[in-house]
Amino acid sequence: MKKNAVIHSNDPANPKVTLTIFGQVEKFVDLNPRYVRLTGRIGDKIAVPVTIVPTSKYPFKIRKVAARTGTAIKYSLAERSQAEGGGYNLLVENIRKEKGRYVDVLTLSTDSDIQPQLLVRVYGNIMAPAKSQPKKK
Numbered sequence: 001m002k003k004n005a006v007i008h009s010n011d012p013a014n015p016k017v018t019l020t021i022f023g024q025v026e027k028f029v030d031l032n033p034r035y036v037r038l039t040g041r042i043g044d045k046i047a048v049p050v051t052i053v054p055t056s057k058y059p060f061k062i063r064k065v066a067a068r069t070g071t072a073i074k075y076s077l078a079e080r081s082q083a084e085g086g087g088y089n090l091l092v093e094n095i096r097k098e099k100g101r102y103v104d105v106l107t108l109s110t111d112s113d114i115q116p117q118l119l120v121r122v123y124g125n126i127m128a129p130a131k132s133q134p135k136k137k
Helices: none
Strands: 002-008 016-022 029-032 035-041 047-054 062-067 073-079 088-094 100-110 117-127
Touching (some): 029 117, 062 073, 088 100, 088 117
Parallel strands (some): 035 117
Antiparallel strands (some): 029 047, 047 088, 100 117
16 A cells, blocks of 8 residues: 655745655455445335455454444344354344435444454435326226
8 A cells, every 4th residue: 555645844945745655454354345325215124234254364253333323223233154254244224214314333343452443334315205106097
C-alpha cells in the first residue's frame, strides 16, 4: 500500500513537502459484503446475510454485536461450521414499518488485541407498498 500526504508550511524555501508512506497491509478478516444495503417495500421481508471469516493468521471470536441505534433493524449471529470455512454468519433484517431511509452501524466486539472491533455499516431504503393493479374485465 502506498499513500501520499502533502504538508504545508510557512517556510518560504519549502512551502509544500510531499511525504510518501508505504508498507504491507495484511488482511485481518474476510467480510462479505463489507456493508449492508436493505432496500425494499413496506411489508416485504428485507434481509441481508453477511459472512465473517477470520484469516488463519489472525483468528478471533466475536464476543458481542451491538447496533448504534437498532431502531430499524434486527440482527442475529451464528457460528459457521469448519466444513463451511469457519467464522460467522450475521443476518441483518429490516424492521422499519414506514417509508424512508436510515443508516445504522453494527459493532462486532472481538477477543482480538489487533482489532477489538469490526464495523458493519447498514443503509436502509424502505419504499411505499406497490400499488395494486386494477383487475381487467
